């Protein structure tokens with residue numbers, strides 16, 4: 271080969287090498303990578319190349335690109351009946367919202383049948399967080415005493431009577447102090463706060479000195495927060511999560527992946543190791559994690575909660591198996607971490623029940639931690655800087671261009687408990703520039719002068735509620751795992767949802783007509799016959815988009831004059847139309863039957879007689895010929911509300927904490943609706 275050709279080849283190789291280096295360089299320097307990712311074309315190129323690289327890697331692993339994209343349909347226990355479920359979506363107020371019906375009672379039951387053990391246990395968490403060196407902690411665990419032993423914190427903790435803190439308490443204090451130093455070194459300030467326990471035994475954040483109104487009590491720079499933008503594999507997250515972009519609400523599960531990764535892969539080497547050790551080991555209130563069959567059966571009577579929990583449960587399963595597990599394995603160190611999780615379950619050969627793979631327990635616990643403690647930041651604000659400051663986060667965020675909201679776990683700040691604004695909140699959550707002036711810090715600002723030892727309470731949702739109005743309390747249980755005890759009830763947060771089927775309508779009709787309790791074979795027979803008729807009418811009306819069952823939502827009427835609705839029963843008009851369709855023969859709709867606005871008319875054909883409980887074919891005939899067309903939908907609605915009010919009353923004797931609070935709030939809402947119906951109709955007295 272001539273020298274010239276050799277030289278040419280060397281020059282060509284050098285050129286190729288230079289090109290490769292030029293292409294690879296941005297990936298090695300976070301700043302140039304961030305600059306590139308913030309450019310619209312650069313971000314697209316990065317997205318494309320990381321997705322392509324990831325797909326290539328999967329091909330090498332033998333995963334065919336034609337493997338179908340995972341979908342929530344696979345986790346809907348009745349998905350074979352999807353087309354039937356779709357039918358229920360078109361009518362206003364119909365149960366399903368989307369193409370899968372999560373409200374169907376059978377969905378929750380079937381899911382529940384598969385739950386044979388708790389989603390995670392404290393013992394499993396002890397194994398996952400073995401480096402923390404202690405056995406348990408939860409919100410009410412006093413493994414977290416007031417960590418400042420100064421004498422002016424007497425109102426802080428129930429622990430102060432103790433002379434010497436236990437070794438566990440010392441360990442908690444040491445971890446908290448290390449976190450405070452990390453926050454300070456990162457440009458924040460945690461010098462005015464300490465861990466404490468309130469009078470109910472609830473762990474929280476307390477002031478440790480006197481604080482003026484308007485003073486910043488705590489500032490935690492966002493870069494200290496644990497999030498998809500900051501965790502240790504942030505820069506390579508886009509590829510392994512590229513399949514997530516087409517899945518509804520995928521960003522909600524990104525945070526659980528982040529926590530799982532830090533625990534499984536980095537453990538005590540994680541910058542958040544101290545923080546992870548201070549997290550509660552159990553989050554008992556989240557409906558999605560109900561494993562006790564008795565509690566699950568209570569949830570069945572709260573359809574709004576049940577529907578949300580059923581869907582969330584399916585989403586968690588979809589992500590755990592098909593999306594988060596492969597994503598974690600594709601992140602650096604993920605594959606061996608996953609193997610460790612599988613092994614950490616103990617000795618399977620010995621048939622130990624403690625031997626399950628720890629991945630699912632970790633996943634569910636991580637989800638619970640993020641859900642109950644994370645703050646969310648709009649992706650828009652994160653990418654373009656909020657409050658006038660450009661964020662310094664390591665991840666070129668536009669690479670995750672499908673994310674709308676980032677969840678962030680903020681060490682120390684997330685120890686503060688909740689109180690509604692104007693109802694006990696003494697600090698406000700704000701985003702402020704951090705000490706460097708180039709990034710943001712999440713801050714708690716005093717709303718009034720604070721004394722040493724006072725618990726710091728802020729409103730978890732005030733900014734969200736500004737836009738959407740007050741959230742119903744049942745929503746709190748699903749999203750935050752607890753129902754805040756407010757000073758007196760706030761009518762705007764009292765809501766109830768209950769389900770009405772042909773059976774419920776039949777019972778209400780009998781009750782409306784007879785005002786006698788539903789007892790005896792004769793009444794049962796009559797109800798069954800009515801139910802049959804009602805179900806038939808509804809199924810005939812299915813072609814008009816009328817669902818076979820309806821959720822009735824009861825809440826404070828919106829103040830908004832524009833909407834023009836002032837009914838405690840949401841979409842009352844539509845509900846009455848549906849009841850009318852269930853009760854009245856379509857042939858009678860040309861004015862032959864009473865309109866919903868007209869007064870209740872007594873049923874004919876001896877409906878009253880049915881309460882006498884006689885037997886025989888003749889009477890049965892008479893009863894089943896009861897004329898539904900003459901029953902007024904308004905009176906049935908009234909009876910349904912009355913029945914619901916009584917049903918919720920029974921919760922008082924059997925429900926567990928969170929569900930009891932939801933049921934009580936629902937009962938107050940239904941009471942208001944009943945009063946409104948009673949006033950409107952004048953003639954109906956309700957007890």
Ligand SMILES: C[S@@+](CC[C@H](N)C(=O)[O-])C[C@H]1O[C@@H](n2cnc3c(N)ncnc32)[C@H](O)[C@@H]1O
Pocket residue numbers: 408409410472473474550642643684685686687688689750751752753754755
């Ligand atoms: C952000 S954490 C607050 C700190 C937490 N207490 C701890 O020990 O780590 C939110 C959790 O604290 C509890 N919590 C906060 N505010 C509460 C309140 N007002 N009433 C009851 N529980 C509350 C709930 O369990 C909630 O899921």
